[in-house]
Amino acid sequence: MANLSTTYVGLKLKNPIIVSSAGITGTAELIKRAADNGAGAVVMKSLGDRTWTSPRFAVLHDPASDQTTFYSVEGHSKLGDQGYADQVAKAKASVDIPVIASITSMNDALWTQRAQLMEQAGADALELDISCPHGAHMLIGKDTLAEIGRVTELVKSAIHIPVIPKLTPQASDPIAVALDAQAHHADAIVMFNRFTGLDVDIRAQAPILHGGYAGHGGAWAIRYVMRWISEVYPKLKIPIASSGGIASAEDVVKMLLVGATTVQTCTAVILNGYGIVNTLVRGLEKYMDEMGHATIDEFRGRATERLQGAATVDRTRKFMAAINAELCTACAQCELVCIYDAPKPTDLGAYAIDPVRCSGCGLCAYLCATEAITISEVK
């Protein structure tokens, strides 16, 4: 059976799946739920100074795109500094997986003080949340990107446990930010927190929920995260924890294939309950068994190693669509979308592809409801 164990910032994890920082990891009791459902580690809800709004969650379904967005504005831990530290100690006593604390602040003395408190409470590592999409760093005039390196260095000099800054996806050059975090002695980085978003009620003609900007994310975010991890992974010496868009075991595998050392999940747990952690772990194990991988190291980063750059993409191959007349219901969807006018109705009540017109773009095959269209290489 596959061995899922992973070493992350010197910590031994039984698997790479981490329940990430949010209300779902706010107390020792909730952390135990994550652990009981198989998490490899947990990052606690961030300790900071932002109070809570109510309601604070919206699940936005866009029927046109069939996408769901989790839109939310959660405050920081309500426990207070000492109460939070007490929960770290309690969590450490009740679970046998690493407990990573998370802090934020707008004040250097408080960064240091909170970091030391977490270390004393027994936290295994510390995340720095400088990237909250509706938090002070992002919205109230600090240079978030410069702060990531500066605060990492500050906290590193104050404690001995691993320090892991969490990056924002809202940077023009995430590679530079990641390298800067490494240069300031980060032990790992988290890529990423969520995006800052806005939604509007068109009848009230005003922003929804609390009336301000909110964090937004969902399964759709995964491709953005994978893209940047694939860019950063070959350039970085420290490990990357992915965060953003995990909804299935396949997503976990994809993150590992692009180079993540660990895979954090948050929205999936909020919307489906802690049991999904077990589904992700079992799914990863099944994938590894099916692929014959004994360890994650055997395939971590493999997709990134195979990534083609703009100059090396093979542009000589030719593909073409073909329609299986027996499966075609003559719905005309392919005709509607093909700008090359290649699909044509036949006298037999089905569609056929004009090989001279088809440019092999592949679009119709994705939209045919009966899977009547295949795209194959023209030799």
Ligand SMILES: Cc1cc2nc3c(=O)[nH]c(=O)nc-3n(C[C@H](O)[C@H](O)[C@H](O)COP(=O)(O)O)c2cc1C
């Ligand atoms: C309701 C909610 C609260 C969150 N609170 C925190 C937080 O306190 N600190 C933090 O670093 N990230 C926080 N996050 C971000 C998540 O940890 C995670 O990075 C992000 O949601 C992307 O992962 P996902 O797509 O799996 O949700 C929060 C996310 C949500 C949805």
Ligand code: SF4
């Ligand atoms: S989309 Fe599919 S079913 Fe519809 S006409 Fe084209 S091949 Fe036939």
Ligand code: SF4
């Ligand atoms: S593969 Fe593209 S070009 Fe060819 S028929 Fe389908 S939509 Fe048209």
